[in-house]
Amino acid sequence: MEERSRILAVDDAPDNLILLDKLLKRQGFEVINAGSGRECLSKVATDPPDLILLDVAMPEMDGFETLKHLKENELSKVIPVIILTANSKDAGSIEHGFSLGADEYLTKPIDQEELIARVRSILRAVKAEHEIEQVKADFQSMLVHDLRSPLSVITGVLELGVNGEFDQNPVEMKEFMNNALNTSQKMLGLINDILDVAKLEAGKLELNKQPNDLNAVVSSAVARLKILAREKGITLTVEEDHDIPVIELDSGKMDQVVTNLVTNAIKFTPKDGKITIRTYMKHFDHEIPGLGGDYAAFDVEDSGVGIPSDDIPMIFDRYRQARNSRTAVQKGTGLGLTIVKRVTETHGGKVFVESSLGKGTKFTVVIPVGKDEAESGS
Ligand SMILES: Nc1ncnc2c1ncn2[C@@H]1O[C@H](COP(=O)(O)OP(=O)(O)OP(=O)(O)O)[C@@H](O)[C@H]1O
Numbered sequence: 242m243e244e245r246s247r248i249l250a251v252d253d254a255p256d257n258l259i260l261l262d263k264l265l266k267r268q269g270f271e272v273i274n275a276g277s278g279r280e281c282l283s284k285v286a287t288d289p290p291d292l293i294l295l296d297v298a299m300p301e302m303d304g305f306e307t308l309k310h311l312k313e314n315e316l317s318k319v320i321p322v323i324i325l326t327a328n329s330k331d332a333g334s335i336e337h338g339f340s341l342g343a344d345e346y347l348t349k350p351i352d353q354e355e356l357i358a359r360v361r362s363i364l365r366a367v368k369a370e371h372e373i374e375q376v377k378a379d380f381q382s383m384l385v386h387d388l389r390s391p392l393s394v395i396t397g398v399l400e401l402g403v404n405g406e407f408d409q410n411p412v413e414m415k416e417f418m419n420n421a422l423n424t425s426q427k428m429l430g431l432i433n434d435i436l437d438v439a440k441l442e443a444g445k446l447e448l449n450k451q452p453n454d455l456n457a458v459v460s461s462a463v464a465r466l467k468i469l470a471r472e473k474g475i476t477l478t479v480e481e482d483h484d485i486p487v488i489e490l491d492s493g494k495m496d497q498v499v500t501n502l503v504t505n506a507i508k509f510t511p512k513d514g515k516i517t518i519r520t521y522m523k524h525f526d527h528e529i530p531g532l533g534g535d536y537a538a539f540d541v542e543d544s545g546v547g548i549p550s551d552d553i554p555m556i557f558d559r560y561r562q563a564r565n566s567r568t569a570v571q572k573g574t575g576l577g578l579t580i581v582k583r584v585t586e587t588h589g590g591k592v593f594v595e596s597s598l599g600k601g602t603k604f605t606v607v608i609p610v611g612k613d614e615a616e617s618g619s
């Protein structure tokens with residue numbers, strides 16, 4: 242996967258360079274060579290590599306000095322460096338290398354397998370870090386957009402009011418006010434979601450568990466969403482199993498779970514589709530790790546667009562949306578399922594998903610019945 246990564250090998254001994262060049266090229270890397278510290282710096286400036294292998298003992302500018310220059314420069318300081326030292330006993334010089342910002346050191350004579358393993362693991366770590374940064378950057382720009390556009394709607398309405406635009410027209414004023422109210426409620430919802438996720442991730446969410454009727458929680462959330470479904474011509478059906486015992490639930494948080502799942506189902510199901518919410522009892526015998534005993538369960542099944550199977554593992558990650566979400570009319574933030582998963586797991590339960598592209602999706606939430614099964618959530 243990091244096949245085409247470019248590695249700069251720096252050594253004053255041509256034989257060593259030839260050896261490194263051969264070894265790395267055989268592993269599919271692209272290799273650049275430099276015979277001195279100066280040449281290293283100039284090559285990095287014109288053609289920055291993904292990783293540098295840096296010999297310490299070189300005339301004129303040695304490896305440490307070269308490293309210092311690399312780390313002083315904004316552009317080159319992010320490039321990982323492995324230093325190559327001939328002196329395995331010299332702990333002081335290794336320490337020195339690390340303090341200057343080296344990522345790894347290897348002693349000569351080079352153990353080929355070890356060198357390749359280190360190179361690969363550093364490149365992998367760098368790649369993972371880049372991916373995380375990308376997700377964060379994407380989220381930030383999206384968040385700014387998501388919060389700025391509703392706020393400009395609200396500001397616009399307030400400005401009209403202050404300027405007396407509605408003085409003669411209370412009917413119009415009410416219409417605009419309603420619009421602003423809806424918009425600010427959406428914003429508040431988004432901010433609450435963000436705070437919830439932060440709390441859930443810090444393990445600071447306190448569940449207020451009480452004996453509750455799962456059917457009641459499900460049906461009241463669904464009742465609220467009926468209008469939304471009707472507007473899209475979607476049939477929403479609830480099938481309740483009335484033999485479900487009372488279970489320990491935080492009903493407000495579980496309401497959020499149902500609401501998020503049903504909202505998604507509505508969002509990702511085209512006009513005239515069908516959504517079924519079904520409650521039932523389920524037994525596990527540890528065929529799935531961590532699940533044993535009786536569980537109260539519910540499905541939210543839709544006849545919607547489905548989720549590409551490659552995307553399924555990441556939809557529960559915060560701010561992540563599957564490729565299918567481009568087809569959705571209303572765009573979201575990608576927090577809904579993170580909340581669903583975390584809240585369910587804090588109740589000691591689990592969320593499952595099955596999906597078939599173009600046919601539909603079924604989410605299943607299971608919550609343990611009986612306290613012994615549940616991990617203490619508070
Ligand atoms: N029922 C569903 N059918 C098809 N795709 C779904 C369904 N539910 C979730 N997804 C996919 O999973 C992604 C993540 O869902 P999630 O609820 O976390 O975010 P969202 O709905 O996009 O935004 P938010 O819930 O924060 O408003 C969605 O963007 C969508 O790609």
Ligand SMILES: [Mg+2]
Pocket residue numbers: 501504505573575576577578
């Ligand atoms: Mg959602």
